[in-house]
Amino acid sequence: xxxxxxxxxxxxxxxxxIEVVFGDVQxxxxxxxxxxxxxxVLSRRLEINGLLYADELASxxxxxxxxxxxxxxxxxxxxxxxxxxxxxxxxx
Numbered sequence: 001x002x003x004x005x006x007x008x009x010x011x012x013x014x015x016x017x018i019e020v021v022f023g024d025v026q027x028x029x030x031x032x033x034x035x036x037x038x039x040x041v042l043s044r045r046l047e048i049n050g051l052l053y054a055d056e057l058a059s060x061x062x063x064x065x066x067x068x069x070x071x072x073x074x075x076x077x078x079x080x081x082x083x084x085x086x087x088x089x090x091x092x
Contacts, residue, residue, distance in 0.1 A: 007034045043070050043071045045067070046068075
């Protein structure tokens with residue numbers, strides 16, 4: 001098991017598995033993961049289904065997350081793309 005908040009993404013042929021380790025969390029406490037990004041080239045609604053595992057649960061709980069993407073297509077040059085990057089990405 002990794003450190004608390006660690007995100008692991010495992011790609012498969014037709015889907016990806018996202019695992020987030022939260023370690024020991026007290027009831028009603030908040031905890032955050034590392035940043036990760038999910039995107040779409042099309043405007044759409046995406047339902048992500050998952051399982052929540054915890055020592056206190058007799059069996060995993062099914063959870064669902066709804067994402068809504070509103071996209072637009074535009075022509076960009078490489079310079080346009082570089083200028084849209086956050087500052088920390090430009091220096092890396």
